[in-house]
Amino acid sequence: MADEIPVRVAGRSFGYGGERYANGDELEVDEATLENHPRTLERVDGPDSGEKPPDPAESTVEEIKAALGDVEDIETAEAMLEREHKNDERDTAVSAIESRIGELEE
Template sequence: MPTVRYTADGGIYRVGGHQFEPGDAKTVDDELAAYLADHEDFEAVDDAGDDTVGQEDGPPDAEDTVADPGGPIPDPSEHSVKELRDKLNDIDDIDVLAAVYEAEEAGDTRDTAIEAIQSRINAVKED
């Protein structure tokens, strides 16, 4: 999966379950990388963190990836708690659930959403 860097001078950008602060480089799925490639505040980077913008073949895959739950990680701020619960039921990957938890904590920090995410994490751990 490709890695992108947020190059803005300030502010936080949230998309696809990821939160970017200026200078952050994160591994994202191919669909999100393609979306961010059109955004002026993002650049593609290779595994060593070097810029690859302008290379015809695009950024190479990164080694430290989060498993893809069948699509982008849900951004909890884009969903009601009920909608979020429904999406969480389809996720069986602890790392993905942890990313959703962190995104909720960084955003609205709705107690009921935190409880729903933690409940799903506990259910997955029990399996």
């Protein structure tokens, strides 16, 4: 049996092993499953990986901007940007997230 990888559901829902998981749920899957569902699953680095970034589909631009102040790593900001591109792709939200990424790169 292949090694299991901890992941979080980044899409609306995901079915695996006869179970249905909702956005934000965590589970373990094999590497092939993770590779086959790059838009639906995101790797979780470990139990101390912290809060998931807000889902732009469920957040206003103002909520996204407020949450960006708590983002301390580029990976989290990039995950937020990817989700915004997959969902509404609002110019103001994209600009705010890209700005935060630029700050974190300095």
